[in-house]
Amino acid sequence: MMRRSRFTTLLLVLFWGIFTLPLQAQSEIESPSAFLGYKLGTHWTPHYKVIEYFRHVAEHSPMVKVEKYGETNEGRELMLAFVSNEPNMSRLEEIRTNNLKRAGIVDGAPTVDSTVIVWLSYNVHGNEASSSEAAMKTIYELVRPDDAQTKSWLKNTVVVMDPMLNPDGHDRYVHWYKETVGDQPNIDVDSREHHEPWPGGRYNHYYFDLNRDWAWLTQKESRQRIKVFQKWLPEVHVDFHEMGYEEPYYFAPAAKPFHKAITDWQRQFQYTIGRNNAKYFNQNDWLFFTREVYDLFYPSYGDTYPIFNGSIGMTYEQAGGGIAGLGILKEEGDTLTLNDRLTHHFTTSLSTIEVSSQHAKKLVDEFAKYYDTAQNNPQGKYKMFVIKADNDPDKLQALFHLLDQHQIEYGKAMRSRTLDGYNYKTGKNERVRINSGDYLVSVYQPKSVMARVLFEPRPELADSVTYDITAWEQHYAYGLDGYALTQRLDVQPASAPKKNVNNNATGSPYAYLARWQDLQDVGLLADLLKHDIKVRFASQPFKINDQSYERGTLVMTRSDNKTLGKSFDQLVQDIATAHNQQVDAVATGFVQAGSDLGSSTVRYLKKLRVALLSGSGTSATSVGEVWHYFDRQINYPVTLVNTDNFGRLDLTDFDVLILPGGNYRDKLTDSRIKDIRDWISSGGKLIAVGSANRLLVNKEGFNLKRKEGNDKNDDKQENNLLNSYGERQRNNIVNYNTGSVFRVTMDTSHPLAFGYDDNYFSLKLNSDAYAYLKDGWNVGVTKEDAVMSGFIGYKAKKKLEDTLDFGVQNMGRGSIVYMVDDPLFRAFWYNGKLLFGNAVFLVGND
Numbered sequence: 001m002m003r004r005s006r007f008t009t010l011l012l013v014l015f016w017g018i019f020t021l022p023l024q025a026q027s028e029i030e031s032p033s034a035f036l037g038y039k040l041g042t043h044w045t046p047h048y049k050v051i052e053y054f055r056h057v058a059e060h061s062p063m064v065k066v067e068k069y070g071e072t073n074e075g076r077e078l079m080l081a082f083v084s085n086e087p088n089m090s091r092l093e094e095i096r097t098n099n100l101k102r103a104g105i106v107d108g109a110p111t112v113d114s115t116v117i118v119w120l121s122y123n124v125h126g127n128e129a130s131s132s133e134a135a136m137k138t139i140y141e142l143v144r145p146d147d148a149q150t151k152s153w154l155k156n157t158v159v160v161m162d163p164m165l166n167p168d169g170h171d172r173y174v175h176w177y178k179e180t181v182g183d184q185p186n187i188d189v190d191s192r193e194h195h196e197p198w199p200g201g202r203y204n205h206y207y208f209d210l211n212r213d214w215a216w217l218t219q220k221e222s223r224q225r226i227k228v229f230q231k232w233l234p235e236v237h238v239d240f241h242e243m244g245y246e247e248p249y250y251f252a253p254a255a256k257p258f259h260k261a262i263t264d265w266q267r268q269f270q271y272t273i274g275r276n277n278a279k280y281f282n283q284n285d286w287l288f289f290t291r292e293v294y295d296l297f298y299p300s301y302g303d304t305y306p307i308f309n310g311s312i313g314m315t316y317e318q319a320g321g322g323i324a325g326l327g328i329l330k331e332e333g334d335t336l337t338l339n340d341r342l343t344h345h346f347t348t349s350l351s352t353i354e355v356s357s358q359h360a361k362k363l364v365d366e367f368a369k370y371y372d373t374a375q376n377n378p379q380g381k382y383k384m385f386v387i388k389a390d391n392d393p394d395k396l397q398a399l400f401h402l403l404d405q406h407q408i409e410y411g412k413a414m415r416s417r418t419l420d421g422y423n424y425k426t427g428k429n430e431r432v433r434i435n436s437g438d439y440l441v442s443v444y445q446p447k448s449v450m451a452r453v454l455f456e457p458r459p460e461l462a463d464s465v466t467y468d469i470t471a472w473e474q475h476y477a478y479g480l481d482g483y484a485l486t487q488r489l490d491v492q493p494a495s496a497p498k499k500n501v502n503n504n505a506t507g508s509p510y511a512y513l514a515r516w517q518d519l520q521d522v523g524l525l526a527d528l529l530k531h532d533i534k535v536r537f538a539s540q541p542f543k544i545n546d547q548s549y550e551r552g553t554l555v556m557t558r559s560d561n562k563t564l565g566k567s568f569d570q571l572v573q574d575i576a577t578a579h580n581q582q583v584d585a586v587a588t589g590f591v592q593a594g595s596d597l598g599s600s601t602v603r604y605l606k607k608l609r610v611a612l613l614s615g616s617g618t619s620a621t622s623v624g625e626v627w628h629y630f631d632r633q634i635n636y637p638v639t640l641v642n643t644d645n646f647g648r649l650d651l652t653d654f655d656v657l658i659l660p661g662g663n664y665r666d667k668l669t670d671s672r673i674k675d676i677r678d679w680i681s682s683g684g685k686l687i688a689v690g691s692a693n694r695l696l697v698n699k700e701g702f703n704l705k706r707k708e709g710n711d712k713n714d715d716k717q718e719n720n721l722l723n724s725y726g727e728r729q730r731n732n733i734v735n736y737n738t739g740s741v742f743r744v745t746m747d748t749s750h751p752l753a754f755g756y757d758d759n760y761f762s763l764k765l766n767s768d769a770y771a772y773l774k775d776g777w778n779v780g781v782t783k784e785d786a787v788m789s790g791f792i793g794y795k796a797k798k799k800l801e802d803t804l805d806f807g808v809q810n811m812g813r814g815s816i817v818y819m820v821d822d823p824l825f826r827a828f829w830y831n832g833k834l835l836f837g838n839a840v841f842l843v844g845n846d
């Protein structure tokens with residue numbers, strides 16, 4: 001009895017628990033305003049509070065589950081919330097795997113189900129902060145028990161919400177705003193609260209634009225996000241943004257140009273969504289526009305990347321941004337408030353969920369069709385992308401690591417043959433040789449479209465007016481030889497090549513040699529220098545132990561490192577192994593060909609102190625690329641010096657000064673330029689990156705000159721007085737180059753070009769044209785017919801012929817490196833990273 005009675009009591013307690021707890025819990029969900037303690041829209045909510053609110057909702061609603069998917073550089077949580085009705089929540093895993101089965105990523109057939117997945121991404125640009133406020137209002141509306149309408153949508157819809165993609169940028173903005181604003185916001189645009197200080201909240205910790213990084217995954221936030229994104233593959237994706245504060249609202253359908261890989265269905269459904277959004281905007285008399293400005297071409301945005309993964313990917317843009325604060329007075333006399341901004345984003349959030357729910361079955365069916373086409377009937381001219389197996393193994397590994405993250409499959413050619421193909425290196429169709437074991441990326445696979453987009457030679461623009469880069473073929477980005485084929489070959493499954501590193505030399509070798517080929521070698525050098533190992537580099541090719549070594553080979557001799565005694569060998573070998581790089585031990589300095597290891601042509605490399613100009617006037621993204629390069633890619637110390645202190649900076653504290661892109665002409669006064677010249681003359685090295693070169697033109701002592709424009713025909717056209725005003729934008733594109741790939745002819749005997757062959761494929765970002773240096777080394781130059789891929793206006797193309805890309809001017813004991821093309825742009829041009837390493841470490845040691 002006793003036992004029985006206790007059992008009954010237990011049952012009763014359980015019974016009570018099961019049936020009363022959820023009801024009680026639901027009634028406790030607080031609105032954002034109640035939870036935050038202020039009316040939503042009257043203050044900016046810091047990241048931790050947004051996260052707390054989502055957690056609160058998840059704790060009190062069986063319709064919500066939250067998941068931490070990562071952390072930012074500054075340690076803030078990245079979170080996803082999954083929202084649906086209770087039956088769907090209990091079979092979330094089934095819904096997820098159904099989608100992956102439809103995509104062919106997971107084996108097996110999906111269950112009979114047409115639950116659609118709608119993914120809402122808020123606040124990728126930190127100072128476009130209204131969307132995270134909208135996210136809180138949205139989730140509350142989805143779970144609030146007395147809203148029956150949202151509940152009806154959630155019967156066949158799972159909403160995945162990322163409330164804040166860029167928490168570091170968001171909090172940089174919000175923290176600054178809070179300390180800047182008075183008791184009441186000042187709506188006058190002149191008030192300081194409308195003018196963020198450098199670098200602004202748009203970017204992440206390293207000043208990267210995360211909305212340019214979806215395909216390249218150079219940033220931590222992107223890598224962690226793509227991992228979960230690939231686990232779900234939503235049918236619909238929205239990326240929420242803000243634009244100029246005088247603008248109306250923008251939503252899909254997007255503007256031209258569309259990438260050709262976008263399907264008719266993906267275009268059509270953007271109209272369906274757009275019309276639904278328009279319905280609510282019309283009801284409220286809110287202004288909006290569609291089909292302008294925001295195009296769908298560059299694959300690394302929050303709209304295009306999901307599109308190339310089978311989603312209906314879209315960007316929504318609200319007026320506002322960092323300038324708008326909590327309220328700002330507009331030209332027509334209205335005040336744009338945070339409440340307006342979040343209400344609009346909230347409205348399109350719900351409208352998108354509604355219209356997706358209404359078309360759930362069609363969306364799911366079309367999603368399945370998309371992936372079926374990908375695997376069985378892939379579109380596009382090219383069917384195979386070949387990557388030669390004898391490419392540098394580090395470059396291969398870096399590329400395959402990227403493909404793995406995008407779930408793009410690759411394999412190997414099963415037999416050798418010769419056939420017609422497009423050779424990336426020559427830019428021509430010709431007979432090409434495929435060897436058994438060469439790597440193949442086939443478009444017959446689930447991620448067919450993404451493979452096509454990343455590798456397709458000369459991606460075709462349906463319309464030329466775009467404001468982003470128009471070429472990004474990965475063969476060029478990674479510096480890999482290979483081809484594109486229009487015919488299908490058999491593919492043997494394969495994984496990325498393993499590198500065999502064997503650093504266990506015994507005895508007392510005379511020296512260690514390390515080849516100089518890619519970014520990993522720069523990382524190795526940086527580490528050796530940090531450990532105070534003395535390093536030299538060969539400025540001539542040589543042969544020893546029957547092995548040939550090219551220019552740039554690092555030479556660590558026992559003689560130079562006597563002070564390290566016995567630990568020298570262990571240190572060099574351990575560091576090399578940690579970097580997965582081979583160091584070859586040699587027993588003699590006497591070479592078979594070339595100069596002996598003790599020759600003066602094997603030059604001593606100094607452990608350099610590097611400064612990078614940053615702060616007001618500099619381009620934050622340009623600073624960020626260089627900072628990230630030193631801090632996260634090669635792990636070598638760099639000192640960021642603010643432009644505000646630059647006038648007082650003692651240059652003799654540094655060996656290298658890097659000028660990033662930007663406009664800080666006012667900091668380069670004649671007297672400061674004289675200081676810089678004196679510093680260079682006594683051994684300093686100045687590196688000018690991208691638009692920084694503009695600031696050095698015509699400065700005393702600097703040999704950089706603009707190329708003279710003297711084409712008579714061009715002048716005639718420019719003076720065409722009958723150009724139509726309506727066509728002015730289109731007429732102007734003849735002068736455009738927003739980003740295309742150029743063949744740069746290299747002088748491989750100069751240290752700036754060590755590790756490269758005669759051609760380097762460079763991403764050229766504008767039409768800045770500089771003449772060859774009269775007194776200096778023209779190490780990398782653009783000649784005729786150098787455009788390999790991308791859109792470029794014919795005038796810009798002409799203007800760029802016979803111009804300087806990479807040059808070195810010696811000045812006294814020092815040097816100036818002009819890098820007209822920015823090899824670190826968005827950190828995704830892997831093959832440019834060695835070039836930058838050459839500029840920092842090798843140039844000037846002669």
Ligand SMILES: [Zn+2]
Nearest residue numbers: 125128241242
């Ligand atoms: Zn934005």
